[in-house]
Amino acid sequence: MAPYSDLPTPALVLSLEVLERNLATMATARPGAALRPHVKAHKCTGIARHQVRAGHRSFTCATPLEVVGMARAGVGDDLLLANESVDPRRLAAMAAAERETGVMVTVAVDSNTTVDMAAAAGLRHVLIDVNVGLPRCGCAPDDARSLAERAVAAGLIVRGVMGYEGHLMTVPEADKPGKVEACMSLLVDAFDSLVDVAGEECRIISAGGTGTYHVFGGDDPVMSRINEVQAGSYALMDSSYGAQPLPFEQALYVVGTVISTTAGERSSWAVIDVGLKSLGMDHGNPHIDGASVWFCSDEHTTFSMNDGSLPTIGDRVSVRPAHIDPTIAMHTDIHVVPRWGENVTEVWPVDLRHW
Template identity: 50%
Template sequence: MRAGELTTPVLLADVGVLEANMAAMSTARPGPMLRPHVKAFKCTALAARLADDGHRSFCCATVREVEGMAAAGLGDDLLLANEVVDRRAVDRLGVLVDSGAARVTVAVDSLAAIEVAAAGGIREVLIDVDVGMPRCGCEPADAGRLADQARSVGLMVRGTMGYEGHLQHVADRADRASRTEVAMGLLSAAHAEVGGDVVSGGGTGTWDCNLVVTELQAGSFVLMDGDYARLNLPFTEGLVVLTTVVSARSGSHAALDGGLKALAMDSGGPVLVDDQSGSAGVLICSDEHTTVTGGSWQVGDRVGLRPAHIDPTIAKHEVLHLVDDVTAGGDAEVLASWMIDLRGW
C-alpha cells in the first residue's frame, strides 16, 4: 500500500531513519545502558523493536504506559520515572507486581510518595533527585534520608535518578556537556548517600555527554523532531504528518487537512518536508488545517509536515505507519502500521 491511500492527516515514520537512529544509540549505549523512554512514542510495537536490540528495560511516564508495556510482554524492568501519589493509581501498579506481570520500579522524592508506594504494593523504588530542573526530585541533601525511610517501610532502593531536562536543548555542545557534568555531580553525591546499582537519567540531548548515569532515559532519538534537530546529533528526523491539499488559491496559499490537533505546537509550528526550493512556508496552524504559502500546490496533493516536538505529536494519533521513504509523500510505501497504544492515563 502507498501512503497516498491512507486517510489524512496521518502519521508516518521512516523505517530507515528509525533503524539508523536506533543503531547509533545502541552502539553508544548497548543493552541495559539504554532505558528507552516510551513516553516519546507511546507504542509497544516500537518498544518491542528496541527490545529486539537488547534494550529490555524501559522508562514510563504514566501508569497506563506501565500497564500497556506489561500487557505486551515487555515488563522485564519498567521504571515509572515520576512520582505517583494517588493510591488508586499505585494500586494498579501493585496488581502488576503481585501478579508477576511486570517488574515495576517507581521514582519517589517524598515521604508521602514512599508511603503510598509501600501501601500500594510497590516493592522497588529509585530516589528521584532534583538536579536543576524545577519539576520533581528531592533536594540532593535529602536523598540519603529518603532512602532510609524507604528501606524502613520495606522498600528495596535500587538507586537514584535525576533528569537534567533543562539541559537537553542547550544549543552549544560544550556548554551542554559542562552543565550536565555539574548536574550529574549533584546526582553522584546523592547516590553516594543512597546506594544501589542504578543511576538513571539523561536524554537524547545529553546522550553522549552524560557520563554518570548507568542507564540513559532517552526516547526522542528514535524519530527526532525540530527541537532536537538543531543540536546536530547523530540522529535524524524521521517523523512526518502527511496531509492533503484540500483548497488551493493560485499564487496565494493552500490549506492542508492537518492542523494543531494533529501536530503539537508547544515548541512552535511544523515545517514542510518539501519546502519547494526554500520559497514555501507555514503561515497558520488552525484546529484541523495548516495554511501554507509561497509554493505551488494543487488540490489533492499530499504534503508532509515535520513537527517541532515529537512526543505530544505522536500522542495525538492512533496509528504510526512505517514507510520506506518519509519524504516521498503519498508515494511512500507503507511497510507496517503500529498502534499508538499507550496514550491516555
C-alpha cells in the first residue's frame, strides 16, 4: 500500500481510529435502532460496515443507488430512502433489490403520485414524509392521514412518518431544543393522525441529523417520541459541523500537495492541488490548521501560514472540507490509515456514488 506521503493527490484520507471514536460516541448516545445512520454523508459501504459493527442495522439513504448498493453489499437489513423518487426504473431497482436480498426497503412518500408509483413498482413499505419547516420535500402535516389511507388502499405498509428539520442543524445551541420541538410536534401530531389507519406496523417517527441528535429523548412528551435519528455527518465531520459544540472529531481530510509558493515582500502564500473540483464548497471555504485559506479555484487552494512560514513545494497539506457530503461524492476512493501520520493500509471505494 502507498505510504501516506506517496498518495496521488488530491486524495481522501481517513483515520480509522477517529472514525471508530466518532461511531462509538454516537452509538453510546443513540444505540442500535435509535440511530438510522445516513449513508449520504460517506457513500461508502466500507464505512457503513463499521456502523453495523457499532450496533446499527437500519440505514438512511438519499438516492436509489445508495439503497440498491447497500442491499446488494449485504450491509444492514432495513434501508430507508428518505427522499422522493418518481423514476419507475429506480423504484423497480429498489423493489428488485428487496426481493432478491431479503433486506427491507422503505421509501419516503409525500404525494399521491409518489404513493402510487411506489406501489406500482412493487415496493412494499413507505414512510409518510412530513414537511416540518424546511422548504423541501414533505407533505403538509394535515395531509399525512389521507396519504396513509391511499398507501394502505394501494397495498403498502405504512411504517410511520419522517420529517427533516434541516434548517435547524446549525442554530445556536441555546435555541435548538425549543425550535426543534416546535417542528417535531408537527411530526408527532401527523403520526397520531394516521396511526389507526396504518395498523400495528406503524411505529417509526424518524427525524434529526448530526446537529440535533442530542436534543431528542428525555421526558419531554414530544421529543421522547422521536424513535430514530438520521444523522450521517457525525462519522467523518467537516468544518461546518466542527464549528459547533459537538463531540465528534474530523475523521477525513482531503490531502493535497504544495505545487507553488510565493515569498512576497508584503505577503507570502502557497498553493495546493485541492480545489473546487475536489471539495464541496456550498458551506464556504475549507479549513487548513494553522493557516488562512484565501480562496479556492478549480484545481487550487491558495493559503498563507498564520506564523508567516512558507511550506516547501511537495509538502503534504491536510484540508478539512466545509461540507463532507458533496466532497465525498467527487472522489472514487477513501485511503484508510490506522492513525494520523501512518501509512495507508486499506482503500475503500466510494461505491455508493451517483443516483
